Amino acid sequence: MTETVRTATGTDGGSRAIAARRRKSLKRRNAAERRFRVFGLLAICVGIFFLGALLFSVAGKGYTAFQQTTITLPVTFEASVIDPDGARDENPRLLLTADYPQLVRQALARTLAINPANGPEMRAAMRMISRSSRVELRDVVLKDPSVIGKTVDVRLLAAADIDSANKGQIDLSVPETSRRVSDRQLQWMEELKAEGRLNKSFNTGFFTHGASSRPEAAGIGVAFVGTLYMMGVVLLLALPIGVASAIYLEEFAPKNRFTDLIEVNINNLAAVPSIVFGLLGLAVFIGFLGLPRSASLVGGLVLTLMTLPTIIIATRAALKAVPPSIRSAALGVGASKMQAVFHHVLPLAMPGILTGTIIGLAQALGETAPLLLIGMVAFVADYPAGPLDPATALPVQIYMWAGEAERAFVERTSAAIIVLLAFLIFMNVTAVILRRRFERRW
Template sequence: MSDDAQRPIQAVVASGLRRRYFRERAFRYLGLGSLFIGLGFLAFFFYTIIANGYSAFQQTRIRLDIELSEAEIDPGGTRDVEVLTQANYQALLRAALSGLFPEVSERGELRLLYGMISTGARRELRARVLSDPSVIGTMQSIWLLADDDIDMVVKGHIRRDVAESDRRVSDLQIGWLDRLEAQDRVDLRFNSYFFTSGDSREPELAGIWSATVGSFFMLLVTLALSFPLGVATAIYLEELGPKNRWTDLIEVNINNLAAVPSIVFGLLGLALFINIFGLPRSAPVAGGLVLSLMTLPVIIIASRAALTAVPPAIREAALAVGASKMQMVFHHVLPLAMPGMLTGTIIGMARALGESAPLLMIGMVAFIVDVPQTPLDPSTALPVQVYLWADSPERAFVERTSAAILVLLVFLLLMNATAILLRKRFERRY
């Protein structure tokens, strides 16, 4: 063939190669662009949550010089616990504030002045006296919890330079706060209430401990039910059960259940566990049962995949040396598949920890202050606590909502990291 005849063919091939390479580069750049866009949204999400929530881990406190008058706390000098508990600590706090601002005398101004200290301050003062009754009759300098609006001003979430009508704190209170700050009586300290107390109508007193304990009880019930049932179902379907239309029907339904919206499981739990079985509403045991229904398909599918990943040679070798089918499954196949089963279980539990829709359907959206002592006590969960705080109008609940999301994300990351470590630690390669 002549050179003139080969040139068009070479040109066509070169043109085709250029188009193919261009498409490959375009696809690669499109994938990279999608990746960077996703990472950008994720970074923006984390930035927003952290920026709004990190300040909740600190709380404003105001130092007051309080005269713990024996005539006010324990007139009889008996040091009886009941007498000390019933003392009027609010009067001591008000006297200390009036001593710092003696010029404040009008009733409305006094209400604003006393409102700068949290309603929980008297409980802190009472706890101080009960823990050490020897302080009665002395003058004590005590750092007490500030009101949530004052806390927002100190943290900069409520601006001081805007019109008084546009903020919840009056000009008088800002002036008094400036005087307290000039006297080194205002400080930001670690917010222990956020981690040690239950929910509260007052933002500065609200915490996640009650919701954390409720989530723990629910996950405990979920794990106790879904893990053995899920593993047993996977073993039966994969190793022991016959392959017929009934097992095929069960497998199809299990796969379909894994895609059912979580709120449907909440409706099922409401109808079954509460209306028929009469379990208490807002109880972790009811929430754990609902989450078990939702988690079971995930554990079954993951466990079956782990069993399938075990090489057939393991089964054949066990049967060849005289092991029964049950011995083959429990002595050889199951130990090798267990890391994958644990990984699927932890991932399913992590999904259950972040669910709120099914819990709302069974009444766990109730306002719960006390920390549950058993799975039968009224409780809430971390995702539901986030939902409740997000619906509150106070500005201080915004940072607590973000802080609770951060805590929930930490738990989810730890659970997923545990699943990865378990797989890396116990996984065997063939």
């Protein structure tokens, strides 16, 4: 009887000890899970903080570039300055080479009541107007030669320093010798504002102009067109070649060492630094094939090589996601291997293929290093007429502006980054929408 009681007591004590160990282990697991959740939430908060700081910094510096200060002057297009001999009908080039800055000086002298013989004041006044005013007045005359001999109000770009001062980006409380805008120029700015001649308006030139050494006249228009040409080349080449390669490797290629080697190399190419593709393009497309440097075609070919591994890997993953029963059912009703793949498997994998293609294009859109090696860092002010003409790209334009010292280029660099981010966000949102729209749950 005593032994039975001891045995029961020992069993109860062992059960309590096991239960205590289990409770202790469960408590440790619950604590570890809570710590993991806290660390995960902390990691997300840190990521969101740095992303927000980046976007806030870029937007804070770049949003002002979407506005531009202009000065409206009553310009008298004197025939004695533009066409003193009256020979423009026989020699139209006279309208291109006329002394248009002289017209600006005369308009400033009349508007600001400056004695034209006062050299220092005239030079200070001319520094308020962008040097691109010559081109602006020339375009007015070329568009309508009948303005010769008339006085017309012309809206001219303000110089970069005047634009920065008007936007409040220059500390005007410091001594005159420590800033790039003089007190006299500030006085003239106030006079022009009072007369309604100095205004801020939407900066359309930022989206239409090309590269320029003058920040107030610089824009992303030429770079944007070059980017479109490049992306067109990438889309026309990378999508069919990448999808065809993935279909062959996944559906038709025999499984042997050779195809395994190809698959390993494709996966490795997806991790190769982009600058290596730039070296390859420089050696093959420019050095061997003799294609022109700085051409959108060469940039598109280089980015195609860089994008192909991404598209192939994404396409193969999309093909693998299609259940084998689809293939078996198609073959069971008499379809050939080709018909089963192209009539049944490929349409079901298309959402994943489109998503991978868009992500690959978005990656190519933001690349800079390979384009620098093939010469797309050149100063290009005119729109390219085709993919073989010299061009630059939006990421390269951002890189070039980032190296400029003038304050006005800082805001244009940030504004170009905003535009690039907007396109990248648009492409990624499109990829998400396509996947959710066409994806099927199995």
